[in-house]
Amino acid sequence: xxxxxxxxxxxxxxxxxxxxxxxxxxxxxxxxxxxxxxxxxxxxxxxxxxxxxxxxxxxxxxxxxxxxxxxxxxxxxxxxxxxxxxxxxxxxxxxxxxxxxxxxxxxxxxxxxxxxxxxxxxxxxxxxxxxxxxxxxxxxxxxxxxxxxxxxxxxxxxxxxxxxxxxxxxxxxxxxxxxxxxxxxxxxxxxxxxxxxxxxxxxxxxxxxxxxxx
Amino acid sequence: xxxxxxxxxxxxxxxxxxxxxxxxxxxxxxxxxxxxxxxxxxxxxxxxxxxxxxxxxxxxxxxxxxxxxxxxxxxxxx
Numbered sequence: 001x002x003x004x005x006x007x008x009x010x011x012x013x014x015x016x017x018x019x020x021x022x023x024x025x026x027x028x029x030x031x032x033x034x035x036x037x038x039x040x041x042x043x044x045x046x047x048x049x050x051x052x053x054x055x056x057x058x059x060x061x062x063x064x065x066x067x068x069x070x071x072x073x074x075x076x077x078x079x080x081x082x083x084x085x086x087x088x089x090x091x092x093x094x095x096x097x098x099x100x101x102x103x104x105x106x107x108x109x110x111x112x113x114x115x116x117x118x119x120x121x122x123x124x125x126x127x128x129x130x131x132x133x134x135x136x137x138x139x140x141x142x143x144x145x146x147x148x149x150x151x152x153x154x155x156x157x158x159x160x161x162x163x164x165x166x167x168x169x170x171x172x173x174x175x176x177x178x179x180x181x182x183x184x185x186x187x188x189x190x191x192x193x194x195x196x197x198x199x200x201x202x203x204x205x206x207x208x209x210x211x212x213x214x
Numbered sequence: 215x216x217x218x219x220x221x222x223x224x225x226x227x228x229x230x231x232x233x234x235x236x237x238x239x240x241x242x243x244x245x246x247x248x249x250x251x252x253x254x255x256x257x258x259x260x261x262x263x264x265x266x267x268x269x270x271x272x273x274x275x276x277x278x279x280x281x282x283x284x285x286x287x288x289x290x291x292x
Contacts, residue, residue: 024290027289028285028286028289031285031289032282035277035281035282035285036277039275039277040275043275049275049276049278050278052275053278053284056281056285057284057285060285060288060289061288061289064289064292113226113227114226115226119253119254119257119258120257120261121253121257121260122260122261122264135268135272136272139268139269139272139273140273143273155273158265158269158270158273159270159273159274161270164234164236179230179231179236182230182234183227183229183230183231186230186233186262186265186266187229187230187258187262189265189268190258190261190262190264190265193261193264193265194261
């Protein structure tokens with residue numbers, strides 16, 4: 001791997017050039033900062049660590065092959081996440097077609113109005129609440145309960161902090177779709193998580209009825 | 215300056231865009247006026263804002279141990 005100076009960290013462009021010439025160390029240097037993002041993107045679709053790792057590995061190898069065609073129109077990390085999302089969807093279709101609704105059939109009712117299930121007041125969360133296992137478990141269950149197309153958009157936007165434009169690019173949908181899905185995802189999460197009057201964290205219809213008196 | 219009223223339905227439709235600053239100033243002003251008057255919509259707004267914070271701060275998928283090493287081996291072996 002070459003660099004412009006002895007103590008300078010090579011730029012992304014330099015690493016890409018080296019990687020295109022077969023320098024695998026340079027390619028690994030490009031990929032390494034994106035590892036968590038790539039794994040999280042795969043998890044948002046597959047929701048299983050083993051499958052997500054396999055999809056992430058496949059995606060990275062595909063990116064290595066396709067790198068000479070990368071034109072730098074977006075960040076390398078966005079491009080890699082886009083490949084990962086496609087790989088994870090492919091894996092979902094291939095391995096679990098019988099378990100999940102088809103991604104192609106998830107277009108129904110997206111434009112319909114979402115009605116909040118209730119209007120319970122939920123004041124600001126004290127940061128120490130996040131340390132509570134109970135809350136983390138409720139958060140995980142609420143996320144798991146989201147349809148995959150809402151979960152992936154929520155994770156890309158609110159966990160990975162991709163912009164609306166980047167999220168649309170990565171998912172291959174319009175920015176309008178990203179906004180609609182994000183609204184659904186956030187309001188469904190709110191419905192699932194709003195703490196009850198006794199302070200319990202709910203994450204499903206059963207508890208929802210129990211903890212909410214109105 | 216007076217703002218044109220907005221319905222609860224319209225507010226719910228735009229609440230996520232409002233949180234992301236994705237709406238124009240006029241709509242934003244109408245929504246803010248609505249939140250001052252409507253406790254229900256204010257509760258939905260606070261809850262949605264909490265979700266964004268919770269998901270941002272509290273969701274973390276632990277990368278499996280050895281992930282990086284295995285990925286490196288795959289790259290080298292390609």
